[in-house]
Amino acid sequence: MNRFLRRTRAIAHKEMLHLIRDPGAVYMALGVPLVMLALFGYGVSVDIDHIPIAVVDQDHTPASRRLLQELTAGGDFVRAADLPSPEAALPLLGRGDVRGVFVVPEGLARHRARGEPGALQFLLDGSDGSYASVALGDAAGVAAAASGASAALDLPIRVRFNPTLRSAIDIVPALIVMILSMVSTLLTALTVAREWERGAMEQLFATPVGRTEIIVGKLLPYVGLGFVQTLLITTLGAYLFDVPIRGSLLLLFSTSLLFLVCMLGVGLLVSVVTKNQMVSVQVAVIGSFLPAMLLSGFIFPIENMPALLQAIASVFPARYYVSILRGTMLKGSGVSLLWPQILPLALFAFLVLAVAVTRFSRRLA
Amino acid sequence: MSAIVVQELRRTFAGQVAVDNLSLSVEAGQIYGLVGPDGAGKTTTLRLLAGLLDPDGGRVALLGRDPFGRDGSFRESLGYMPQQYSLYGDLTVDENLAFFREMACLSREAFAARKERLLALTRLAPFGRRRASALSGGMYKKLALACVLLHEPKILLLDEPTNGVDPVSRREFWDLLHGFLADGMAIVFATPTMDEAARCHHVGLLYQGRLLAEGAPSELVRAFDHPVFRVGGERASVESWIEKSPDVLAFTPAGEQLRIVVRRGRELLVRGAEGDALRLVLRGRDGSRSPAFDATPASPTFEDVFLARVHERHEQTEA
Ligand SMILES: Nc1ncnc2c1ncn2[C@@H]1O[C@H](COP(=O)(O)OP(=O)(O)OP(=O)(O)O)[C@@H](O)[C@H]1O
Numbered sequence: 137m138n139r140f141l142r143r144t145r146a147i148a149h150k151e152m153l154h155l156i157r158d159p160g161a162v163y164m165a166l167g168v169p170l171v172m173l174a175l176f177g178y179g180v181s182v183d184i185d186h187i188p189i190a191v192v193d194q195d196h197t198p199a200s201r202r203l204l205q206e207l208t209a210g211g212d213f214v215r216a217a218d219l220p221s222p223e224a225a226l227p228l229l230g231r232g233d234v235r236g237v238f239v240v241p242e243g244l245a246r247h248r249a250r251g252e253p254g255a256l257q258f259l260l261d262g263s264d265g266s267y268a269s270v271a272l273g274d275a276a277g278v279a280a281a282a283s284g285a286s287a288a289l290d291l292p293i294r295v296r297f298n299p300t301l302r303s304a305i306d307i308v309p310a311l312i313v314m315i316l317s318m319v320s321t322l323l324t325a326l327t328v329a330r331e332w333e334r335g336a337m338e339q340l341f342a343t344p345v346g347r348t349e350i351i352v353g354k355l356l357p358y359v360g361l362g363f364v365q366t367l368l369i370t371t372l373g374a375y376l377f378d379v380p381i382r383g384s385l386l387l388l389f390s391t392s393l394l395f396l397v398c399m400l401g402v403g404l405l406v407s408v409v410t411k412n413q414m415v416s417v418q419v420a421v422i423g424s425f426l427p428a429m430l431l432s433g434f435i436f437p438i439e440n441m442p443a444l445l446q447a448i449a450s451v452f453p454a455r456y457y458v459s460i461l462r463g464t465m466l467k468g469s470g471v472s473l474l475w476p477q478i479l480p481l482a483l484f485a486f487l488v489l490a491v492a493v494t495r496f497s498r499r500l501a
Numbered sequence: 502m503s504a505i506v507v508q509e510l511r512r513t514f515a516g517q518v519a520v521d522n523l524s525l526s527v528e529a530g531q532i533y534g535l536v537g538p539d540g541a542g543k544t545t546t547l548r549l550l551a552g553l554l555d556p557d558g559g560r561v562a563l564l565g566r567d568p569f570g571r572d573g574s575f576r577e578s579l580g581y582m583p584q585q586y587s588l589y590g591d592l593t594v595d596e597n598l599a600f601f602r603e604m605a606c607l608s609r610e611a612f613a614a615r616k617e618r619l620l621a622l623t624r625l626a627p628f629g630r631r632r633a634s635a636l637s638g639g640m641y642k643k644l645a646l647a648c649v650l651l652h653e654p655k656i657l658l659l660d661e662p663t664n665g666v667d668p669v670s671r672r673e674f675w676d677l678l679h680g681f682l683a684d685g686m687a688i689v690f691a692t693p694t695m696d697e698a699a700r701c702h703h704v705g706l707l708y709q710g711r712l713l714a715e716g717a718p719s720e721l722v723r724a725f726d727h728p729v730f731r732v733g734g735e736r737a738s739v740e741s742w743i744e745k746s747p748d749v750l751a752f753t754p755a756g757e758q759l760r761i762v763v764r765r766g767r768e769l770l771v772r773g774a775e776g777d778a779l780r781l782v783l784r785g786r787d788g789s790r791s792p793a794f795d796a797t798p799a800s801p802t803f804e805d806v807f808l809a810r811v812h813e814r815h816e817q818t819e820a
């Protein structure tokens with residue numbers, strides 16, 4: 137046992153030296169997550185606040201003035217112009233000076249005073265679909281808030297989110313899954329194959345070192361690196377996109393560790409089987425990134441998939457980890473709720489490593 | 502019991518025979534030279550011995566243990582230096598040594614003493630912090646040797662270890678090995694060069710996966726019964742007759758002259774006009790005779806033996 141630990145530690149140490157001396161790998165491990173976080177995170181949250189709008193008050197009552205003030209008080213909208221009629225807003229809309237027009241029709245205050253529901257009008261520049269839908273969402277929210285305890289203010293258009301246009305809050309957990317899947321699989325996909333290609337495996341296999349020692353030793357530095365990645369993405373996600381972490385941090389990080397072992401294990405397995413860096417990388421990308429993207433519930437909700445795809449998705453660890461992250465970060469769920477997701481992850485981690493060790497042949501040909 | 506026993510070892514690659522019914526044994530304290538040209542099967546043999554390839558047939562015993570079984574304990578007493586570069590180039594000399602120390606689970610004290618001794622012997626001590634990839638070819642080979650000697654294996658397999666090493670370092674290399682032989686190590690030394698083979702206690706001439714001859718180098722040379730001559734005269738004419746004659750078993754350039762091995766009993770010697778110089782006549786396949794060339798009898802070298810044996814093997818397989 138003592139020897140097992142000594143050799144495992146030595147392999148891990150050597151692997152760490154490779155890592156430190158090949159800054160490319162570290163840049164990839166830490167740079168790729170940052171770029172992806174920026175692309176996806178900001179890509180879905182472009183300027184959803186400070187949308188310039190024009191307001192048209194045709195009611196001219198203290199109540200309507202207060203309403204318009206409330207509409208722009210939240211910071212989602214900026215009152216860029218006060219106009220006499222909706223028609224006057226058209227040139228402004230056309231030039232893009234304003235993105236929408238709030239219209240308070242005549243008699244709104246009277247209707248509401250009688251307890252009848254009133255209707256606001258919201259004219260929207262629809263030329264940029266995604267922008268428009270974000271603006272619509274905000275408008276609905278603001279209108280709902282402004283209606284307060286009194287009778288509802290009805291906004292004539294119902295808002296539906298485009299499924300791919302979810303807010304950053306929802307996307308950051310999925311992003312963590314994608315980044316960890318891809319980067320960690322890629323990193324370990326190279327290690328064993330590189331050792332074969334360099335010829336070092338021939339010498340290593342002539343020493344008493346065991347296959348499990350090599351696999352575990354190679355895994356450890358990357359678990360550390362992956363952990364730093366996880367910290368980086370969750371911290372940045374929390375700061376930049378106000379993603380809450382409502383559940384326990386311990387649970388979040390321990391399940392992340394488990395998922396990391398799964399994906400690093402996949403990389404090792406690929407590397408052990410192919411013995412070739414080029415092939416390894418390609419297989420690793422296809423085998424980790426695509427399932428994480430398509431079969432994790434990130435883009436397409438799993439419940440809506442055909443049964444066959446659902447079955448396939450349930451084999452990949454990504455979907456469980458997405459559920460766990462959404463659970464711990466957004467809903468504050470604990471182990472008691474999440475164990476049906478944690479268990480498959482643990483099983484997968486164990487199996488993938490066991491298969492990697494058994495497929496790791498000491499023979500050169 | 503011999504330290505290394507190999508019995509009828511066979512290995513093919515996709516139907517191509519790489520090692521063919523190879524049997525040999527090496528005693529503790531002996532160095533066995535496995536000599537053969539490129540592709541003879543030296544590397545394949547050593548990999549089989551190290552348990553890195555599975556055999557198609559035959560048995561190997563390293564100190565009585567089977568390298569192909571489930572029991573990996575033989576690796577504790579095995580040192581294997583592959584032919585190709587196999588250390589970690591981005592690790593320093595010290596880091597490479599420390600890594601192999603851990604693989605062998607050596608104690609600090611044992612390691613410190615052996616490392617110091619090996620670095621002194623290999624004169625690598627000043628380069629401890631240099632990366633292995635930045636070492637010269639000879640220094641790299643010496644480091645590789647130091648790495649496999651750290652745990653003082655009882656069995657040492659070396660695959661062309663002095664390839665690319667300058668003559669001075671080569672001598673040091675051999676001195677180093679002889680020191681360990683005295684401690685009872687058994688070494689197999691694969692090499693394509695004859696002068697190195699001649700330094701081994703025992704050699705096996707490997708060709709197309711088969712042992713053509715085996716024994717102590719001096720014994721092999723003494724038992725060689727084909728006459729050897731150094732032949733002068735017009736080079737082109739001599740060479741064309743060597744081509745034509747079925748009796749020439751081997752030839753090598755030797756300065757201005759050519760060394761040739763003629764099949765025993767087929768040499769035609771005539772006295773020169775002055776009566777003292779010897780002259781050699783070669784016979785062509787059709788019975789034609791060459792002009793008489795100036796010839797001086799020479800004693801066979803190990804290389805003559807090897808080349809002639811390979812030639813005879815060719816004749817056998819063609820027949
Ligand atoms: N992994 C392999 N796959 C297929 N063929 C192989 C393999 N290894 C060796 N061979 C073949 O087996 C034969 C013996 O090769 P081997 O490497 O043992 O020769 P060698 O004596 O070490 O030659 P060299 O002096 O060039 O190193 C060659 O024909 C080679 O092509």
Ligand SMILES: [Mg+2]
Nearest residue numbers: 543544545584
């Ligand atoms: Mg070879």
